[in-house]
Amino acid sequence: MKPEKILIVEDNETMRIGLTESLKRENYIVSAFENGPEALKNFLLNPAPAAIVDLKMEPMDGITVLAELKRINPKTEVIMISAYGTVETAVKAMQLGAFDFLTKPFSPDELRLRVKKVFEKINNEQKIEDLLEHNRLLNEELYTGYDDIVGKSSPIKKIFSIIEQVADKGSVVLIQGESGTGKELVARAIHRKSNRSANSFIKINCGALNENLLESELFGHEKGAFTGAIKNKKGRFELADKGTLFLDEIGDVSPAMQVKLLRVLQEGEFERVGGEETIKTDVRVICATNKDLQKLIIEGKFREDLYYRLSVIPINIPSLRERKEDIVDLVDHFLKKTSEKNHTELKTINKEGLKLLIDYPWPGNIREVENLIERLSVISTSKEIDAALIAQHIGRSINVFNGYGNLPLEEAVYSFEKNLIIEAMRKAGGVKNKAAKILGINTSVLYYKLEKFNLL
Numbered sequence: 414m415k416p417e418k419i420l421i422v423e424d425n426e427t428m429r430i431g432l433t434e435s436l437k438r439e440n441y442i443v444s445a446f447e448n449g450p451e452a453l454k455n456f457l458l459n460p461a462p463a464a465i466v467d468l469k470m471e472p473m474d475g476i477t478v479l480a481e482l483k484r485i486n487p488k489t490e491v492i493m494i495s496a497y498g499t500v501e502t503a504v505k506a507m508q509l510g511a512f513d514f515l516t517k518p519f520s521p522d523e524l525r526l527r528v529k530k531v532f533e534k535i536n537n538e539q540k541i542e543d544l545l546e547h548n549r550l551l552n553e554e555l556y557t558g559y560d561d562i563v564g565k566s567s568p569i570k571k572i573f574s575i576i577e578q579v580a581d582k583g584s585v586v587l588i589q590g591e592s593g594t595g596k597e598l599v600a601r602a603i604h605r606k607s608n609r610s611a612n613s614f615i616k617i618n619c620g621a622l623n624e625n626l627l628e629s630e631l632f633g634h635e636k637g638a639f640t641g642a643i644k645n646k647k648g649r650f651e652l653a654d655k656g657t658l659f660l661d662e663i664g665d666v667s668p669a670m671q672v673k674l675l676r677v678l679q680e681g682e683f684e685r686v687g688g689e690e691t692i693k694t695d696v697r698v699i700c701a702t703n704k705d706l707q708k709l710i711i712e713g714k715f716r717e718d719l720y721y722r723l724s725v726i727p728i729n730i731p732s733l734r735e736r737k738e739d740i741v742d743l744v745d746h747f748l749k750k751t752s753e754k755n756h757t758e759l760k761t762i763n764k765e766g767l768k769l770l771i772d773y774p775w776p777g778n779i780r781e782v783e784n785l786i787e788r789l790s791v792i793s794t795s796k797e798i799d800a801a802l803i804a805q806h807i808g809r810s811i812n813v814f815n816g817y818g819n820l821p822l823e824e825a826v827y828s829f830e831k832n833l834i835i836e837a838m839r840k841a842g843g844v845k846n847k848a849a850k851i852l853g854i855n856t857s858v859l860y861y862k863l864e865k866f867n868l869l
């Protein structure tokens with residue numbers, strides 16, 4: 414029989430080593446961690462069928478770890494261990510689906526027996542699952558379908574695989590990445606792939622609203638709660654019930670609001686502003702930020718406990734600079750998109766142009782690619798967008814031989830002059846004497862040139 418994997422989460426070092434050693438002797442493959450967040454991070458990519466979890470730990474207690482393990486992989490069987498095992502916590506653990514509850518101290522034999530029992534159950538269930546899965550695979554096409562997320566770089570592939578793994582789990586997802594890297598796109602993909610996709614995806618930009626407004630937008634309000642509250646209003650947590658709530662710019666939330674969010678995330682309940690009634694909600698929360706939350710924690714601006722709540726499933730989207738191999742695909746994608754949107758001919762970019770685009774650092778990431786390609790497609794009068802035009806737009810001085818290298822001198826000069834005139838006309842909003850000023854020529858000369866280049 415192949416060796417079985419088991420996860421241990423125990424903050425006490427002696428205990429952790431003891432457990433690890435005695436299970437290793439039984440040929441189990443053990444991954445041991447001293448706290449919940451670390452263990453969960455690993456578990457996400459490397460799930461185990463069984464886990465042993467200590468109850469009393471910091472910063473995340475064992476009950477929370479149990480709940481998250483179950484959310485990430487409902488089939489994982491968990492044995493809780495504690496020296497403080499009260500009836501109450503044992504009951505809570507069982508309700509959350511723990512398989513067993515062991516009170517410290519226990520003998521190695523006792524541990525072995527319980528772990529053996531867990532795996533008997535798991536293996537039985539696995540046999541049935543295998544049969545079902547075999548059938549399903551025969552019938553199903555294995556297409557993943559991320560048409561709107563372009564990219565083949567390994568970081569993007571990794572993000573696809575995380576989306577696949579987490580879509581159906583209810584755990585909170587925290588998406589971090591620079592502005593324009595596609596955080597919202599990923600959030601929507603998770604929703605679309607989840608079993609909540611038939612229900613709403615509700616978005617709120619936490620950074621755009623002041624504290625009071627944000628509170629009433631998130632939780633709703635009762636009529637008369639404040640001036641202007643003329644009728645009852647449902648908040649986004651209610652509107653997103655059974656669906657997904659996307660909290661954008663979570664790093665911009667005030668300390669008071671952070672406390673309120675912590676509560677609704679922990680207990681799944683809240684009150685409307687000015688309301689008495691406690692409202693229950695079943696919402697999958699996805700957050701995003703372009704801020705460094707770890708840094709905000711150190712600066713005392715973001716609560717650490719909230720961070721742990723939010724970062725159960727962290728997804729970091731690298732900047733475009735860190736995955737330059739996606740640039741060409743993205744450029745193609747946006748050339749196509751622009752031509753479809755504007756019903757215009759599909760423009761192309763030659764090798765020189767692509768080189769410039771690959772070399773550029775893209776501070777605005779994919780959004781900047783999208784905007785630039787759209788702009789270039791619209792202003793380029795030729796089917797092939799000139800490298801010189803690209804250079805102008807990304808603020809690069811182009812070696813005149815770049816982009817014109819293959820042209821005879823006369824044609825290169827013609828093309829260069831034409832581009833300069835187009836650019837001046839664009840900057841001048843089409844007003845000819847303004848454009849003439851930009852170019853430092855007379856309006857009559859400009860007329861002559863516009864005619865020459867077929868631009869009139």
Ligand SMILES: Nc1ncnc2c1ncn2[C@@H]1O[C@H](COP(=O)(O)OP(=O)(O)OP(=O)(O)O)[C@@H](O)[C@H]1O
Binds near residue numbers: 596703
């Ligand atoms: N991999 C991708 N493939 C295709 N389009 C993408 C990709 N990533 C992002 N985009 C597009 O780029 C634009 C910006 O993406 P999005 O709004 O998801 O970024 P963001 O990270 O949420 O940015 P911000 O931090 O500014 O809110 C959108 O129009 C989106 O469709």
Ligand SMILES: [Mg+2]
Binds near residue numbers: 596597661
């Ligand atoms: Mg965004």
